Amino acid sequence: MLDSNVPQPWQGQTTLVFALAVVAIGLGNFYRLPFLMGEYGGAPFFIAYVITVLLVTTPVWAAEVMLGSSGRNSPLGAIRWAADQSGRSVWWSWVGGLHSGLALLVAAKLLLLSLWAMDRAQVISTGILASASGVEVAENFVAMVEDNASLIWPGLIMAVLAALLVTFGPAYAMGLIAWLGLPAIAVACIGLLGYALEYGDLQAADEFLFARNYNGNGFPAAVAGAVSGLFTLGAGLAVGICFGGRSPKGLPLLRAVTAAVVLDIAFGIAMALITIPLIYAVNVEPIRGLAYVFVAVPYAYANLPSGDVYGTLFFGLLACTSVFTLVALMEPAVMLLRQELKWRRGAAAGFVASCVAALASFMAVSAATDAFITNLMNAAIPLAILAVSVFVGWRMPRPIVRSELYREPRWLFLMWWELIRIVVPLTLVVTLLAWWFGPIALL
Numbered sequence: 154m155l156d157s158n159v160p161q162p163w164q165g166q167t168t169l170v171f172a173l174a175v176v177a178i179g180l181g182n183f184y185r186l187p188f189l190m191g192e193y194g195g196a197p198f199f200i201a202y203v204i205t206v207l208l209v210t211t212p213v214w215a216a217e218v219m220l221g222s223s224g225r226n227s228p229l230g231a232i233r234w235a236a237d238q239s240g241r242s243v244w245w246s247w248v249g250g251l252h253s254g255l256a257l258l259v260a261a262k263l264l265l266l267s268l269w270a271m272d273r274a275q276v277i278s279t280g281i282l283a284s285a286s287g288v289e290v291a292e293n294f295v296a297m298v299e300d301n302a303s304l305i306w307p308g309l310i311m312a313v314l315a316a317l318l319v320t321f322g323p324a325y326a327m328g329l330i331a332w333l334g335l336p337a338i339a340v341a342c343i344g345l346l347g348y349a350l351e352y353g354d355l356q357a358a359d360e361f362l363f364a365r366n367y368n369g370n371g372f373p374a375a376v377a378g379a380v381s382g383l384f385t386l387g388a389g390l391a392v393g394i395c396f397g398g399r400s401p402k403g404l405p406l407l408r409a410v411t412a413a414v415v416l417d418i419a420f421g422i423a424m425a426l427i428t429i430p431l432i433y434a435v436n437v438e439p440i441r442g443l444a445y446v447f448v449a450v451p452y453a454y455a456n457l458p459s460g461d462v463y464g465t466l467f468f469g470l471l472a473c474t475s476v477f478t479l480v481a482l483m484e485p486a487v488m489l490l491r492q493e494l495k496w497r498r499g500a501a502a503g504f505v506a507s508c509v510a511a512l513a514s515f516m517a518v519s520a521a522t523d524a525f526i527t528n529l530m531n532a533a534i535p536l537a538i539l540a541v542s543v544f545v546g547w548r549m550p551r552p553i554v555r556s557e558l559y560r561e562p563r564w565l566f567l568m569w570w571e572l573i574r575i576v577v578p579l580t581l582v583v584t585l586l587a588w589w590f591g592p593i594a595l596l
Contacts, residue, residue: 167331168327168328168331168332169218169331169396169397169399169400169401169404169409169413170331170409170412170413170416171330171331171332171334171335171413172327172328172330172331172396172481173214173218173392173393173396173409173410173413174335174412174413174416174417174420175330175331175334175335175338175474175477175478175481176330176386176387176392176396176477176478176481176482177385177386177387177413177414177416177417178338178416178417178420178474178478179263179474179475179477179478179479179481180259180263180384180385180386180387180390180478181385181386181417181420181421181424198374198377198378199362199363199378200378201374201375201377201378201379201382202378202381202382203382203418204378204382205378205379205381205382205383205580206382206385206386206414206417206418207411207414208572208576208580209379209382209383209572209576209577209580209581210382210383210385210386210388210414210538211386211410211411211414212542212569212572212573212576212577213388213389213538213541213542213573213577214386214387214388214393214410214414215393215406215407215410215411215569216393216541216542216545216546216573217388217391217392217393217394217397217541218393218394218396218397218400218406218409218410219397219406219545219554219557219558220232220235220393220394220397220541220545221393221394221395221396221397221398221399221400222397222398222400222402222404222406222557223235223238223397223557224394224398225398226398226488226492227249227253227485227488227489227491227492227493228249228250228252228253228391228394228395228485228488228489229246229247229249229250229253229489229493230246230249230492230493231249231394231397231398232245232246232248232249232394232544233245233246233249235544235545235549235553236544236548238549238553239548239549239550239553241544241548241549245544245548248537248540248541248544249391249394249485249489250489251533251537251540252389252390252391252394252485252537252541253391253485253486253488253489254486255389255390255391255530255533255534255537256390256391256392256482256483256485256486257482257483257486257505257508257509257512258512258526258529258530259387259390259482259530260479260482260483260509261509261510261512261513261516261526262513262516262526262527262530263475263478263479263482264308264311264312264475264479264509264510264513265304265308265513265516265517266475267311267471267472267475267476267479268304268307268308268311268513269297269298269304269443269447270446270447270468270469270471270472270475271307271468271469271472272297272304273294273447273451273464273468274464274465274467274468274469274472276293276297276451277451277454277455277460277461277464277465277468278461278464278465280461281293282451282452282455283455283460283461284455284456285452285455285456287437287448287452290448290451290452290455291444291448294447294448294451301517301518302517302518304517305514305517308510308513308514308517309510311476311479312479312506312507312509312510312513313506314476315476315479315480315483315506315509316483316502316503316505316506317502318480319480319483319484319487319498319502319505319506320498320499320502320503322498323395323399323484323488324399326480326484327396327399327480327481327484329477330477330480330481334473334474334477335416337473338420338470338473338474341466341467341469341470342420342423342427342470344463344466345427345463345466345467345470346423346426346427348427348431348459348463349426349427349428349430349431350430352430352431352434352457352458353429353430353431353433353434354430354433354434355430357430357433358426358429358430358432358433361429361433361439362425362426362429376583376584379580379583379584380584383534383535383538383581383584384534385417385421386414386417387478387482388538388541389534389535389537389538389541390482390485390534390537391485392481392482392484392485393410394485395481395484395485395488396481398488403560404560405558405560405561406557406558406560406561407558407561407565407566407569408561408565427467428445428450428453428467431450431453431454431457432449432450432453434453434457435452435453435456435457437449437452437453446471450464450467451464451468454467479509483502483505483506483509486501486505486508487501487502487505490504490505512526532585535581535584535585536585538577538581539577539578539581539582539585542573542574542577542578542581543578545573546570546573546574546575546577546578547574551570554570
């Protein structure tokens with residue numbers, strides 16, 4: 154029987170799939186994917202994106218879940234256990250510490266974006282932007298960004314809420330993410346899709362999203378697809394290790410992770426179909442980055458029938474999904490403090506939440522801090538993913554890995570094994586070189 158210091162596994166096998174899917178959805182590049190699909194030829198870019206997700210990011214994510222399932226410990230402790238079993242240096246365990254730290258940086262960025270989404274939901278619901286021009290919508294958003302100090306207290310409140318969910322324990326918090334978060338996301342998406350089909354310009358959206366323009370399908374398009382694919386699942390952030398530590402023994406992990414990835418891809422397509430038709434319905438060209446989500450989309454809802462209702466639903470969905478993901482991103486650091494330093498869970502959750510809130514506050518009031526943290530994540534996350542692929546594929550003996558993935562068919566295991574050893578490292582090296590010498594924005 155597992156003692157109180159070892160994560161207790163979930164009883165339901167689908168909990169792992171649903172929880173992983175919610176985290177992937179919350180971390181997906183929903184504001185970049187639709188525009189990049191059109192910029193690089195629509196369908197060609199999307200094919201590159203899907204291939205990268207399936208052949209690069211998914212194997213790494215599965216490796217992280219496997220490490221968690223084997224070690225049943227904090228990210229640092231799980232990798233230390235795997236290194237000890239494999240006869241390798243315990244210094245590999247610091248990869249888990251790096252992942253946990255990166256998860257906090259991403260959590261701070263996500264907290265800031267979720268606060269912006271909540272603000273847009275509140276503004277749209279009050280009707281302030283009803284029939285507003287594009288300039289007025291942009292000015293309203295810029296005014297909010299310039300007054301980011303006013304978001305510090307809401308950020309603290311949201312961080313406290315996330316800390317309370319983490320304090321209840323992983324079984325309750327992650328179960329809530331899986332069984333409340335995913336159904337809520339699905340229901341909201343169905344309603345928003347129906348609205349987009351009724352009021353959006355579907356023909357223009359189809360030409361933009363799925364254009365068969367192969368002129369842009371060269372090396373830049375391939376790198377853009379790889380970049381979006383690398384950052385959509387949250388590999389390299391230790392969440393997979395934490396979730397794997399709570400998965401039932403004997404679960405076919407490779408197939409469970411693949412199912413979560415399929416749900417994430419479906420949600421990415423849904424997000425494009427929810428927003429792009431509405432953008433074209435109000436005669437606006439999609440734009441890249443934050444302006445797409447926080448200016449173009451609010452302008453569309455502000456100038457369409459019942460837009461106040463569905464606009465509030467859309468940004469409320471983004472904010473709620475971000476909160477669920479925030480809880481998952483805090484868990485690796487909480488587990489590390491809990492199991493490596495023997496902190497009480499409540500104290501660890503409070504400390505981690507304070508760090509996330511402080512980072513988000515610094516990013517909100519200082520553009521230089523925001524840029525520094527973003528650049529740090531751009532460089533460190535691919536390196537963290539590369540470290541996992543090298544450790545699992547080249548430092549762990551295959552029999553030890555196979556013993557944890559014994560439920561998988563031999564052909565599936567061998568395919569995953571070659572991907573994690575060959576395809577993943579090569580792709581990551583090419584992507585890092587393209588960013589360093591391009592440069593290409595990863596986040």
